[in-house]
Each structure stands twice: as C-alpha cells, then as structure tokens.
Amino acid sequence: MLTKPQINQVRKLLIDSGVSYTPLLDELTDHTCEQVEELMAQGFSFSAALDRALDNKKKDSFHRTNKSLFQQLRYRTMIKSHIKLGIRALAKYRMTSVINLVGLVTGISASLIIGNYIYHETSFDQFHEASSSTFRLTIQQQRQDGSVRRSAFSGAPWGPHITHELPEARDVVRLMKYRLPVSVKSNAFDKQFYESDLIWADSSFFALFSFDLLKGNPATVLAAPNNVVISESAAARYFGNEDPIGKELIYETDVVLTVTGVVEDLPVNSHLQADLIGSFSTLGTSFWFNIIDNWNVLYYYTYLHIREDANVLATQSQIQSILEPYINENIQIKLQPVTKIHTSGNLENELSANTNISTLVTAAVVGLAILLLSIINYINLSNARALKRVKEVGVVKVLGSTKPLVFMQFMVESAILATGSFLVSLMLVMYILPQVRAFLEMPLILPPYQIILLTGVVLIALITISSGLYTSVQMADVSIYSALRGREFKNPSGKRFSLRKGLITFQFMAGLGLIASTLTISNQVNFLITSDTGFEKDGVIEIPLYVEDQQKLELLKSKLVEMPEVKFTALSSHRMSGDQLYRSLYISHSDSAVMGRLHVDFDFLNTFQIPLLAGRSFSKEFTTDTASFIINEGAVPLLGFKSAEDAVQSKLSYRAQNENGSYLKSGPIVGIVRDFNFESLHDKIGPMVMDIQPARNHFLNVKFNENQSPQIVIRQIESQWAALFPDVPFNFHLVNDRYQNQYNTELQLERIILVFTFLSLLIAMLGIFGLTYFDTAIRAKEIGLRKVLGASTGEILRIFLRDYFLLIAIGSILVLPSTMWVVGKWLESFAYHVDITFWNMTLPLLIVATVVVLTTSFIIVRAANRDAVDSLGYE
Amino acid sequence: MNKFDPQLIRGIYPALILKLLKGNAALYGYEIEKKIRVLSQSGLTITEGSLYPILHKLEEKGFIKSKIRQVKNRDRKYYSITKRGMAEYDTKEAEILSIYDSVVRFLGT
Numbered sequence: 001m002l003t004k005p006q007i008n009q010v011r012k013l014l015i016d017s018g019v020s021y022t023p024l025l026d027e028l029t030d031h032t033c034e035q036v037e038e039l040m041a042q043g044f045s046f047s048a049a050l051d052r053a054l055d056n057k058k059k060d061s062f063h064r065t066n067k068s069l070f071q072q073l074r075y076r077t078m079i080k081s082h083i084k085l086g087i088r089a090l091a092k093y094r095m096t097s098v099i100n101l102v103g104l105v106t107g108i109s110a111s112l113i114i115g116n117y118i119y120h121e122t123s124f125d126q127f128h129e130a131s132s133s134t135f136r137l138t139i140q141q142q143r144q145d146g147s148v149r150r151s152a153f154s155g156a157p158w159g160p161h162i163t164h165e166l167p168e169a170r171d172v173v174r175l176m177k178y179r180l181p182v183s184v185k186s187n188a189f190d191k192q193f194y195e196s197d198l199i200w201a202d203s204s205f206f207a208l209f210s211f212d213l214l215k216g217n218p219a220t221v222l223a224a225p226n227n228v229v230i231s232e233s234a235a236a237r238y239f240g241n242e243d244p245i246g247k248e249l250i251y252e253t254d255v256v257l258t259v260t261g262v263v264e265d266l267p268v269n270s271h272l273q274a275d276l277i278g279s280f281s282t283l284g285t286s287f288w289f290n291i292i293d294n295w296n297v298l299y300y301y302t303y304l305h306i307r308e309d310a311n312v313l314a315t316q317s318q319i320q321s322i323l324e325p326y327i328n329e330n331i332q333i334k335l336q337p338v339t340k341i342h343t344s345g346n347l348e349n350e351l352s353a354n355t356n357i358s359t360l361v362t363a364a365v366v367g368l369a370i371l372l373l374s375i376i377n378y379i380n381l382s383n384a385r386a387l388k389r390v391k392e393v394g395v396v397k398v399l400g401s402t403k404p405l406v407f408m409q410f411m412v413e414s415a416i417l418a419t420g421s422f423l424v425s426l427m428l429v430m431y432i433l434p435q436v437r438a439f440l441e442m443p444l445i446l447p448p449y450q451i452i453l454l455t456g457v458v459l460i461a462l463i464t465i466s467s468g469l470y471t472s473v474q475m476a477d478v479s480i481y482s483a484l485r486g487r488e489f490k491n492p493s494g495k496r497f498s499l500r501k502g503l504i505t506f507q508f509m510a511g512l513g514l515i516a517s518t519l520t521i522s523n524q525v526n527f528l529i530t531s532d533t534g535f536e537k538d539g540v541i542e543i544p545l546y547v548e549d550q551q552k553l554e555l556l557k558s559k560l561v562e563m564p565e566v567k568f569t570a571l572s573s574h575r576m577s578g579d580q581l582y583r584s585l586y587i588s589h590s591d592s593a594v595m596g597r598l599h600v601d602f603d604f605l606n607t608f609q610i611p612l613l614a615g616r617s618f619s620k621e622f623t624t625d626t627a628s629f630i631i632n633e634g635a636v637p638l639l640g641f642k643s644a645e646d647a648v649q650s651k652l653s654y655r656a657q658n659e660n661g662s663y664l665k666s667g668p669i670v671g672i673v674r675d676f677n678f679e680s681l682h683d684k685i686g687p688m689v690m691d692i693q694p695a696r697n698h699f700l701n702v703k704f705n706e707n708q709s710p711q712i713v714i715r716q717i718e719s720q721w722a723a724l725f726p727d728v729p730f731n732f733h734l735v736n737d738r739y740q741n742q743y744n745t746e747l748q749l750e751r752i753i754l755v756f757t758f759l760s761l762l763i764a765m766l767g768i769f770g771l772t773y774f775d776t777a778i779r780a781k782e783i784g785l786r787k788v789l790g791a792s793t794g795e796i797l798r799i800f801l802r803d804y805f806l807l808i809a810i811g812s813i814l815v816l817p818s819t820m821w822v823v824g825k826w827l828e829s830f831a832y833h834v835d836i837t838f839w840n841m842t843l844p845l846l847i848v849a850t851v852v853v854l855t856t857s858f859i860i861v862r863a864a865n866r867d868a869v870d871s872l873g874y875e
Numbered sequence: 876m877n878k879f880d881p882q883l884i885r886g887i888y889p890a891l892i893l894k895l896l897k898g899n900a901a902l903y904g905y906e907i908e909k910k911i912r913v914l915s916q917s918g919l920t921i922t923e924g925s926l927y928p929i930l931h932k933l934e935e936k937g938f939i940k941s942k943i944r945q946v947k948n949r950d951r952k953y954y955s956i957t958k959r960g961m962a963e964y965d966t967k968e969a970e971i972l973s974i975y976d977s978v979v980r981f982l983g984t
Contacts, residue, residue: 001947001948002947002948002949003948004948007949023931023952024927026930026943026949026950027904027927027952028923028950029950030903030904030905030946030949030950030951030952031905031908031923032905032950033947034905035905058923061922061923061924062923064924065923065924065927065928068926068928069927332983577896680899831892847970
C-alpha cells in the first residue's frame, strides 16, 4: 500500500502533466496508484513502478483527456462541483452572505412589486381583439382665458354621422353615463338599488369590445330600446339564482328595461366599468327626448373602430372636417387609442380614474434604482470579501486550478446567490401581495408565468453578470505568488478614487434624493389637505339625493333646521369636493364667457361660510331671487365688469339644456363672492355663476354645530330622513373627509415614496455595515498601530467617519440640485403649491449622516477597543 | 489474442461497461479496465484516456451513478448501474447484435 507522500507524488505528477479537473485527477490518482502497487508487488521499486505506470505517452494522453472532458461534459459536471463549492463558500462567509441575501431580496422584491404595478397599469384595455384599431373621440376646446379644456366627452350624433361619411370607419359605439348614481328597481324582489355603474351603449358594444357575454346574442342584446345587459354580479344581486333573461328592471321611476343578456363581470383592467348596460336607443324614446339630436350637447363617449391600415392622423383630420359644419368652431377632435386611455392621465369627464406615463416612468426609475442599490451592495461586499479570499484563490491555483476555472467558480457563486435571492423574493412577493394590493388600493393583476420566468432569468443574469463579473475577473487574474504573499491586493478603500467609493456615493445619492423628495411631497400633501379653499368644510355633511319630491325635501330641510344641533341646510347640484361644474355661455351687457355653473339654494353661502365681496346672498325675502345670480370674483373681469360693486344688479343670462330642450334664463347679479375652490388644487379657481334651480339639486348639505359629536347628529338626521323617505336609503359623507379623499393619489404617492426611501436606506445601511465590518478587519493593523501611537477610540471613529461624510457631501452636491428640479416640476402640476425650503435639502443630509453614524459606530468602536496586541501580534 | 483496431470498437465500450456494471455491485475505474482486459482475453483494452470520459458521460446521462469512498489513503470512486442504465444496456445489446448479424450477413454474401 502506498504511503500518503507517495500518493501526493503521484498526484503532483498528474497535475504537472496537465490534469486540472479535480474529479478526473482523483480518479487518475487512484488508477495510477493501483498500477504502481501492482508493479511494486512484482518487485519494482516505487520510482521504477511510477515511471512505468506514468510514462510520457500516458502523460500526454491524460492532458488530452483533461481537455476533452472540458469540452465533452460541457462544463455541466464542473458547474455541479462549482455549485457545491459555491454553497460551501457562501456558508463559510455567513455574515456577508446574509447581508447580500437580505439586500438582494429587498431590492428584487421591491422591483418585482413595481414591475407588477407597471404591468397592471399598462395592461388596460389590451384584451379587446380590435384594441390596436379602436379609438375614443376626445375634444380640445380653447377657453376664453386661453386655457385648453380637454374632455372625454363628444356629441351623440357624431358617431353615426362619422360611420356614414368616413370610409375608414368600421364600427362605432356611443356610451352615456350619468355622473351620479341612478336608481334601479327589480320588480321580482321589490328591491331598490343605487347604481353608479349603469351605462347606455349602442348595439355594436359587444362587437367592438371583447367582453364575454354569458347569455344572449351579442348582435341583438342591445338592438332594441329598453333592453339591458347585466353583469353576473348584478344578476345575483337582483335575481338571486333565477335566470334573469326576460326579467324586468325599473330605471328611475318609470322606464321599464328587459334583461336580454348577462355579461361576465368586466375585467379590472378595463377603463370601462359597468354593472348594467342599457341600450342606447332607450335615450330619446323613453327619456331625454329633445337632447339626443343636439350636436353640441357633449355628454357622451364615442368609440370608433377604424380600418387597421388607416392613417390615424389623416383619419383624425378627416373626422374634423366631417364634423366641422355641425359643431362649435373652437372644438378640436382628437383620436385617442383605447389602449392609451388609462395611461394618458385624466381628461375632464373620464369614466374612471387614470394614471399617466410620467407616474409609470417614475415608478420604473425608482424600481431600477432600488435594484441597482442592492446590486451595488453586492458588488461592494463581494469585493471587500475578495480581499480575504485572495489567499484561498492562491491555494486553489497551486492545486492546479486555471484562470477560467477560478472565474467560473466566482461566477457560479454569484449565480447561486442571485437565483436564491430571486426565488426568496418571488415567494416573499406572493406572500405580501394581498397587503400590497390593500396598501395601493389596487387589484394588481399578475402577469402570465412566462413573463415572471423571463423576468427571473433576466434578473438573475443581470445580477450575476454585474456583480459577479468584476470580482471574478479580478480573482481569476490574481497571480499565485502575489496571492499567497498577499501583495497584489491593496485595500481599495485606501485609494482617493475607487469604484467602491463611487458606488457608495451612488447609494448616498439615492438616499438623499429620495428623502428630499419625500419631505417636499409630504409638505405639499399636507398643504393640499389643510389649505384654505375659501369655504368651510368642517362640520358639514353631504347627503346625495335620489328623491324628486321637492315638497318633502323642503319639509325635511325645515325639520333639520329646527334641530338645535343643526345650523344651516343647503341644496346643491354638485358635491363640494372634486366635482366638475356644468359649463354654460353667460352673457352680460358688455361681454360673454363660458363659465362654471352651480345650482344652489338660499342658505348655500351660510352653510359653507363663503364670504361676500359685494351685494347680498340669495334670500327668501326676495321672491325674484329664483331668477337671480351670484358670481365669483374670477367671473367679474370676464363679464366685463370693472369691480365687484360694478357687477351688482347687472343683468346676466345663459342658455342651457334640460329634458324639454334648450331654455334661456336671465336675471340680475345680486352678489359677488370671494373665489372658493372645490374642484381641485391642481387647477386654478375658475370663474363661476350660481343660481337657484330646485330640480337640478342632487345634494343636501347640512352644517351642524361643531361642538356636537358628528355621530349623534348624523343619527338624528337619519331618523328624520327615514320618517320622510322610508323607502330611500340614507347615505352621507363628511365634506371634509371627501375633500381629503380627492388627494388620495398624492397621499398614495407620499406613502409609496416613504416606503422606498426606507428600503433604500435599509439597503444602504446593510451595505455600509458590511463594508465597515470588512474595513475594520482589513485595517486592523492600522487601527492597532494608531492605538499604540496614542490615538483614542474617538479619534479612530472620526478617521473612519470622515471618509463617509466626504462621500455624503459629494453625493449631495451631485443629487440635490437635480432632485430640486424634478420635485419642482411635480409641484408645478399644482396650481397651488408649497415652495422648496432650505430644510427640505439640508434635513436629508442630517438623516443620512445620522444613519451612517448609527450603523458604523458600533463596529468601529468594537474594533478600536480590541487589544492592539491581537491585531499586531501576527506580525 | 490479437488486439483490435480501437477505431472499430470505440462505439461498443459504453455497452461493455454497462454490461460489467450490470453483473457487479460497484466497480472503480481500474477494476473496470482490468475486467475488460481479462474477460476479453486481452482482445479489448481500454486506455484511461478513453475510460474516464466514457464513465463521466454515462454518469451525466444518468445511466450509472457513483460514490466516493476512502480506500488506502485515497479517494476511490465506485460506479454502479442505474435502472435507466439497465434499460439502456438492453437496447444497446440488441443493437450491437443486430449490427453483428447484418455485418456477418453482408460479409457472407
């Protein structure tokens, strides 16, 4: 039996002959040893036997075998062994591996969630078969004050006329939807519902849109007047388990609709949402008798399917010229691709809330930045750890490993961590998805598994290549001599400029930029919620009205006012937050202008405490006040008045539409109020006119004594309501709550940025923690020497922190100006906004510096307090 | 016995190795080489340069599996046949015999 040194001699000879692949080397060692032992048994000495067993011919053949194995096995077996080695290395450097894993999982999870969000938002309306050639007609209208109104509305006669005149047109669908919920009753169960998702649609609805009709013929379900298609959930609501086909529903009080079809609930990624789809031909035959033919009543949505090969811009201008003889001259027609509706921002009168491209781009940038931060951590930590592993590489190379093998080993290690991180992230994201959905208040549909798989492959490749490549190349290039002597690898943190410093600076930049953005955004959100809008929102509740009995309403109002807790009541046509006014052309004796129109009643100004600048409020003492007007400050110059006082008692008139066609209303201006803003602080306060029209009121506003508990007052109001309207459900909102809700998008943005700021700081903290840990290990000798030479712990701490502070300063110079610019642009999207303050830019510096001190001090102090004998002893 | 032209018999070595492993619990490289030599009465010899790449390839394809044991102060890799390997051997055996028949028939004409 051969001794260990003899076996090592055999192994060494094999390595010298070019065998480097460990599994082959092991087997050939055993094989040759067996042969040698046999020869020794025949009487040969060890060296003679070895010479015979391993002659030059064999050595050549072994070298060739080693080479061919590399090619034959296509690196598969090697990769397997590298995976084993990789896992061992990851387990050996547990601390770095955990930091890397946590960092990567945080980064990947955040970017996956953002990816899911972007996928959801861009998937809207893609499921329609004809999505690429379907467009919505929108309008642009130049206002007198120079601003442009962009609206999703169009006129009812437009669509049929276009299909008649335009050769490119294939099909058209018109839709109509009331801005307020409508009442629908089922005779079968005598149940009444208030539906906010009832739309009226042309019979081509199911030909143009790919919604799944479960019952009924798509071509005929909406063909006749008084037909209605209901969603699966509406069917269950109205008829339980019974077959709804042929059953009747009562719309408002008297319009009977027959159910002709059942549609699967519309997908969440459709901008069109409806529970009931009534036939468009019901309009004009059962109600709205005189409006439907008017070219300039813009209250409809028109969707056009054009030929696939049609030029969109040419078609758009053709439509403009086809409609021009019939429509107002300042209206520009635009064709909006149906798939772009959801990502093109909100036009006026949208069917549902949209997002816009800049939000999606911002999300993508933030997602990539977070991913980049975690990859940077990985690069930095692997690189720092490499300083410790350089001897290991030297030893591996001595044992016969080649440059490509060392490169491969580090790449495989990197790939293992990347794959592991991706899988953990995927599981984490799936686990927290319900919470994310609740947090974003979005249903977030998941992409198909192929996309998830592809994302995984791309992410793993990206992480492996970007973070593994640098270290792998560096390690593969290490020469055996210098590796074992530890000469080649100097601490890169000691250099004035290094990749590592650059990467840390980038992390600081991300943290600083995000914190600065968060501060400004939260200032603006706070401003939106608390700013003076010119009317009192506290202590007012708003009750939507579905009742038409004016006498009973008046009775209710008088009963409410009798209550000691109630101060005023007022009816209005619009809700006092985020609503859009009617628009009409108003004519005074000297000028005319299109302005907002709001219908109110006598106590409106009192209820909302809107101050008068001149004149008086509406009053029951003046019987003529039902024909009077109150205008706001903004309307004064537009109507040609020099001052508010000048406008008082001047004549004003406007023309509007009602169910009986157009009517003219004229009367004196009795009061001028200060501008108040209830549309949105995104827009400037527009000129507006108020008058009294009881039939147009849709909300009852009740101002109560603020010292009273709202719950008690609301309960009392409810009991009064129930006594007068026992069949009508009582519904209410606190005006202030609703006002705040209209800034949900901004509140959501604030919350999201806050989460990502936290995540980026967490990743940066992990990275800096890991790096400091390595730095103190590598610079242990320096720390020891400094201590021996009399440096205190505080001084050592200062030396380490000075480097980080310098990088924070550089980062802030690089990032804060651009952040100010971007945030400034965002603020400009609000007509009313806060300014960026000195603190918005200096506080991030303090926060980042504090985080660095908190993260690193512990390790540095521990290293500084270690006995210098330990760190210097090995020298 | 005469040695055969290695080019001619290269293709049948995997089948021979599978056959050997089918009849034995586990064998290591040197043993396989030796058994082939002894059983073919030195007619068939396989060099280390051919043997190990074949073994690795068979293992990669899942026809054989290996286990490393410490023997005489060194690592020794024992190979054994898998179920898939047995099925593979049956196919290969039928294939070789059929080639043999065809060749004999052809040469006899």
